[in-house]
Amino acid sequence: MNSQKHNRMAEYIRVAAAEYLSRESNRDALITVTGVKLAETEATASIMISVLPDEKEETALDFANRKANDFRLYFMDKVKTRRAPRFSFIIDRGEKNRQRLDEISHSNP
Numbered sequence: 001m002n003s004q005k006h007n008r009m010a011e012y013i014r015v016a017a018a019e020y021l022s023r024e025s026n027r028d029a030l031i032t033v034t035g036v037k038l039a040e041t042e043a044t045a046s047i048m049i050s051v052l053p054d055e056k057e058e059t060a061l062d063f064a065n066r067k068a069n070d071f072r073l074y075f076m077d078k079v080k081t082r083r084a085p086r087f088s089f090i091i092d093r094g095e096k097n098r099q100r101l102d103e104i105s106h107s108n109p
Contacts, residue, residue: 010036010045013085016075017047024067029056031064034092038085045085048092050099057091064089 018033025031030052037046051060068087076084 006038006040006042009042010038012079013038013045013047013075013087016078017071017087019078020067020071020074021049021064024070025060025063029053029060031060042083042085045087047087047089048094049089050092061089061091 013036014033017036021031021033032050032052033047034050035048037048039045047064049060049064051057065088068089072084072087075081075087
């Protein structure tokens with residue numbers, strides 16, 4: 001597997017997902033694409049998102065996963081590829097933990 005090609009595909013997915021969610025969301029919540037976990041075979045990809053405010057997390061995740069197939073069509077058109085992975089969206093818990101650690105470190109003198 002060509003890791004440079006793999007990383008480039010993951011970056012294409014990240015950028016396209018951010019554009020798509022920005023365009024399609026109702027703006028009740030801020031959905032940020034934080035990363036992509038692309039399978040070695042490139043058959044599946046998990047798109048990691050963070051959502052603000054936290055109360056909208058579940059709704060935003062449901063919305064994104066309902067739109068996963070529409071996003072796949074959008075991605076195939078935008079990137080001009082014959083094969084696109086199957087997409088799923090997940091909450092980026094690592095990002096949540098980093099934000100919490102940042103809050104704690106700034107609140108303690």
